[in-house]
Structure formats: structure tokens, C-alpha cells
Amino acid sequence: MNQRNAGFWIRLGALLLDGLILALPAAIIYFLITGGERGSVSERDVVRNILTIGYTVLVPVLWNGRTIGKRICKIRIQKLDGTSPGIGTMIIRNGLCSLLYSYTYGIAILISIVMIVVRKDRRAIHDFAAGTEVVYDDPWAIENQA
DSSP: OOOOOOHHHHHHHHHHHHHHHHHHHHHHHHHHHHHOOOOOOHHHHHHHHHHIIIIIIIIHHHHTTOOOOHHHHTEEEETTTTTOHHHHIIIIIIIHHHHHHHHHEEEHHHHHHHHHHHHHHHHHHHHHHHTEEEEOOOOOHHHHHO
């Protein structure tokens, strides 16, 4: 099947949906752990980071390159050969590249955004590092936007 690479706005939409989907469980788990008491910022960060890593690394591995947000937006992550990403691929894509993004004070994120907008293959830094691409997963979206 001829697949089309997903652009910036659809990827941003999926990311925002995933953020909303993660926020409620994170708040509930944090409340259960702390009993509703105000904890330190580091405690909240630990809960948020564990959920985020678990969700962004494990869910795409178990769900054929999709998160809930990506599934709603009808896009998915795949390796360049069209296969689903494995755990190592997702750790590189989301884990190691998150470190790169944080240690460059957001400059690498801006570069990735420009890459997604400008490049024909719509691949960002994390896609190159992991050998992945984000493609439309809906045949109707491919036909209607081609």
C-alpha cells in the first residue's frame, strides 16, 4: 500500500491528544500515592516521567506503532522497512532523543519542527535516530490528501 508521511499539524494533534490522555491517569496515580497531600515537584515529575515513558515507549510497541492519540488521528510510527517499531527503536526515538531535546534547550525541537515541515519525507531528528517515520494509517486519508 502506498503510504503518505504525516505532516506537522496531524502529528501535533496526536501529541496533544496523548498529553490529555496521560494527564488524568497521572493525576489520579499521584493522588493515590500521596493521599492528596501536596508533594514536591520531584515526586510529581517521577510519576509523570514513569507514565510518559511507559506510554510513549511501550504502547507503540504493543499497538503496532500507535498511541491512542495517533490512532484517533489515524497515523502510526513505523520503521523505514514498514514494520512495527520494537522496544529498542522506541527507546531511541523517545528516550534518548528526549535527552537531546532537553540538553539543547529546545533548539533541537525547533530543528525537528522545521524538518517535519520542510522535508518531503517529514522525518524529524528522532525519526532519523531511530530509523522511523510517521505515516497515515487510513487509506481514505491517503487518497483524499494525495
